[in-house]
Amino acid sequence: MSLSITLTLNGVTRAIAFEDARVTLLDLLRDRLDLPGTKKGCDRGQCGACTVLVNGRRTTACLTLAATLEGAEVTTIEGLAPEGTLHPVQQAFIDNDAFQCGYCTPGQIMSAVGLIAEGRAGTDPERIREGMSGNICRCAAYHGITLAVQQATRSMVHPDTAAKTGDAA
Amino acid sequence: MKPFDFKQPATLEQALTLWHPGAAWLGGGTNLVDLMKIGVARPDTVIDITRIPGLSEIDLADDGSARIGALVKNSDLADHPGFAARFPMVAEALLSGASGQLRNAATLGGNLMQAPRCPWFQLPESACNRRNPGSGCDARQVGGLALIGASEGCSAIHPSDLCVPLLALDAVVEVAGPDGHREVPFATLHRLPGEHPETATTLAPGELIVALRLPAGAARFAGHAAYLKVRERTSFAFALTSAAAALELRDGRITAARLALGGIAPKPWRVPEAEALLIGQPPGAEVFARAAAHALEGADPAARKNWRRLLAIRTAQKALHMAALGTPETLPALPGSVFRSPAQEVSHA
Ligand SMILES: Cc1cc2nc3c(=O)[nH]c(=O)nc-3n(C[C@H](O)[C@H](O)[C@H](O)COP(=O)(O)OP(=O)(O)OC[C@H]3O[C@@H](n4cnc5c(N)ncnc54)[C@H](O)[C@@H]3O)c2cc1C
Numbered sequence: 001m002s003l004s005i006t007l008t009l010n011g012v013t014r015a016i017a018f019e020d021a022r023v024t025l026l027d028l029l030r031d032r033l034d035l036p037g038t039k040k041g042c043d044r045g046q047c048g049a050c051t052v053l054v055n056g057r058r059t060t061a062c063l064t065l066a067a068t069l070e071g072a073e074v075t076t077i078e079g080l081a082p083e084g085t086l087h088p089v090q091q092a093f094i095d096n097d098a099f100q101c102g103y104c105t106p107g108q109i110m111s112a113v114g115l116i117a118e119g120r121a122g123t124d125p126e127r128i129r130e131g132m133s134g135n136i137c138r139c140a141a142y143h144g145i146t147l148a149v150q151q152a153t154r155s156m157v158h159p160d161t162a163a164k165t166g167d168a169a
Numbered sequence: 170m171k172p173f174d175f176k177q178p179a180t181l182e183q184a185l186t187l188w189h190p191g192a193a194w195l196g197g198g199t200n201l202v203d204l205m206k207i208g209v210a211r212p213d214t215v216i217d218i219t220r221i222p223g224l225s226e227i228d229l230a231d232d233g234s235a236r237i238g239a240l241v242k243n244s245d246l247a248d249h250p251g252f253a254a255r256f257p258m259v260a261e262a263l264l265s266g267a268s269g270q271l272r273n274a275a276t277l278g279g280n281l282m283q284a285p286r287c288p289w290f291q292l293p294e295s296a297c298n299r300r301n302p303g304s305g306c307d308a309r310q311v312g313g314l315a316l317i318g319a320s321e322g323c324s325a326i327h328p329s330d331l332c333v334p335l336l337a338l339d340a341v342v343e344v345a346g347p348d349g350h351r352e353v354p355f356a357t358l359h360r361l362p363g364e365h366p367e368t369a370t371t372l373a374p375g376e377l378i379v380a381l382r383l384p385a386g387a388a389r390f391a392g393h394a395a396y397l398k399v400r401e402r403t404s405f406a407f408a409l410t411s412a413a414a415a416l417e418l419r420d421g422r423i424t425a426a427r428l429a430l431g432g433i434a435p436k437p438w439r440v441p442e443a444e445a446l447l448i449g450q451p452p453g454a455e456v457f458a459r460a461a462a463h464a465l466e467g468a469d470p471a472a473r474k475n476w477r478r479l480l481a482i483r484t485a486q487k488a489l490h491m492a493a494l495g496t497p498e499t500l501p502a503l504p505g506s507v508f509r510s511p512a513q514e515v516s517h518a
């Protein structure tokens with residue numbers, strides 16, 4: 001069964017053909033479109049490593065069939081900021097040592113971007129931890145991740161009062 | 170994963186025509202795609218229903234009732250301010266389930282129809298009457314899972330959080346099928362396994378959930394409602410036990426009560442006689458304990474399950490207590506959690 005979809009991927013609209021309806025968005029990105037920044041952890045929705053934005057909302061690419069995405073807008077870690085620059089969430093992860101091995105980090109960052117857009121957590125550390133609970137970090141960088149989301153929220157939502165480091169979480 | 174044909178009907182009529190035995194509806198895919206990957210679901214055709222128009226609305230009527238399209242995302246329903254104000258324990262149950270990413274994909278219809286998380290059901294090598302009728306049940310090795318409502322053939326537990334408050338509030342499911350439209354009271358949507366564990370719901374093959382309604386009377390519990398979910402970690406875990414409790418209080422007495430439990434049975438569990446024990450009583454620890462114990466009457470007394478029976482009773486008791494204190498002004502930071510801080514429990518009654 002041959003399928004084709006038109007996607008706006010990291011700002012570029014492109015027609016994508018593939019042979020098999022079993023292809024997930026995650027495998028499409030990594031294996032066919034040369035965008036390996038999105039990671040595969042569990043492949044079952046349990047770890048968040050594959051988090052991307054679909055139509056501006058965070059979702060797990062591993063449980064999304066590519067065939068369902070006709071007309072969708074997809075943003076991956078590669079497309080978050082223009083080449084050579086960092087998105088405020090990326091900068092905040094560096095500033096707060098929010099990773100060790102880095103494997104979960106693209107998913108954490110995309111999830112944080114989604115969470116901040118949802119406006120559900122603000123800078124409340126408890127709400128940030130709850131909102132980020134779909135992203136597992138086996139290195140347990142959770143403290144830094146919470147600080148990074150606080151810092152990024154401040155700089156994105158209230159740029160005037162942005163401090164470089166977050167509140168004690 | 171078994172190869173399949175992919176269809177994306179543009180109308181409800183097209184969708185109903187495309188269905189045939191062996192086909193599966195696809196909502197958000199967070200359950201179906203997962204089960205297809207591990208070889209538990211093996212459809213020959215996947216019918217993506219998410220392009221069907223008119224199934225994504227949330228309508229709040231002036232009489233207090235609500236109608237929610239089957240394709241409404243779990244996150245959009247929980248975040249709808251009018252809906253959450255009217256049915257706070259439904260919003261809280263939704264937000265206590267899965268993760269932010271999954272709730273953005275998961276649909277209302279898919280949540281209602283999700284499959285059990287029984288480890289043997291999810292392991293194609295093992296015996297499972299639900300997956301493979303007549304093959305037996307490997308969950309018997311551990312004495313079965315459900316505390317109540319199980320049969321010899323199957324003891325898988327219904328995993329949904331959302332379904333627990335929906336049962337308590339007498340929701341109604343609107344269904345479309347080859348023979349037209351019909352309505353299914355929530356209490357009869359899910360089946361007990363009995364001799365046919367392979368049939369988990371009362372939907373006929375080819376029927377599709379199109380909407381869910383909450384009756385006008387459900388909104389009167391808005392000021393005194395709680396969903397409590399006990400988990401092995403604070404967030405992103407299925408319920409060990411859960412309870413939806415809702416009260417109407419007048420002059421210091423309970424005038425209406427609802428209590429439903431999750432995590433203990435093959436379907437969300439509700440015992441009207443337990444609710445009746447509360448009517449006319451002032452809210453208090455003793456009457457809550459009696460009602461909670463009554464809701465678990467008939468639970469499997471096996472020693473290896475006794476801790477869960479006790480946990481379920483205490484979960485129901487605490488949920489009733491939280492409901493009596495009053496619904497918090499804003500959704501708690503940790504939805505459904507026992508670690509909701511006391512400040513957030515303060516009553517606005
Ligand atoms: C890691 C993980 C953690 C989770 N944790 C929780 C949790 O804590 N609490 C909880 O409640 N849930 C939890 N879930 C389950 C989640 O809520 C369900 O997967 C989700 O609600 C299913 O919705 P969907 O739209 O993605 O369904 P799909 O996967 O698309 O479909 C599920 C089933 O419903 C059928 N279906 C879909 N739509 C309709 C319709 N309109 N009419 C008839 N049949 C239909 C499909 O054919 C399929 O059989 C978790 C899931 C995952 C992967």
Ligand code: FES
Pocket residue numbers: 039040041042043044045046047048049050051060061062063
């Ligand atoms: S790879 Fe998608 S959630 Fe783990």
Ligand code: FES
Pocket residue numbers: 098099100101102103104105136137138139140141
């Ligand atoms: S940084 Fe190693 S898993 Fe998160």
